[in-house]
Amino acid sequence: MGYERDRGGARDRGYNSRWDKAAATFKQRHPHCLGCKALGKLVSTEVVDHVVPHRGDQTKFWNTALWQPSCRYHHDVVKPKLERLYEQGEAKLTDLW
Numbered sequence: 001m002g003y004e005r006d007r008g009g010a011r012d013r014g015y016n017s018r019w020d021k022a023a024a025t026f027k028q029r030h031p032h033c034l035g036c037k038a039l040g041k042l043v044s045t046e047v048v049d050h051v052v053p054h055r056g057d058q059t060k061f062w063n064t065a066l067w068q069p070s071c072r073y074h075h076d077v078v079k080p081k082l083e084r085l086y087e088q089g090e091a092k093l094t095d096l097w
Helices: 002-006 017-029 034-038 072-087
Strands: 047-050 067-070
Touching: 017 047, 017 067, 034 067, 034 072, 047 072, 067 072
Parallel strands: none
Antiparallel strands: 047 067
16 A cells, blocks of 8 residues: 555645644534434534545545545544445445545
């Protein structure tokens, strides 16, 4: 996995002050985790998740139509499992939402 090894730090990948402002605005407009909402729970959004892994592609990175509100658990535990299934062709794009 060259991308994972070579991806650099967060600031190198675009998570800069522009991202901080955009993410804060998104979290304000989407205050609850989408995954938790699907389970009937209201948990605050902690992370703005890129539905489709952008892999450094700035067009995908800034495509707000492919951002979703997420709690830390759904972003850090559930989403990586879904992304692996997606990359293996065992999950569809809609499964990443």
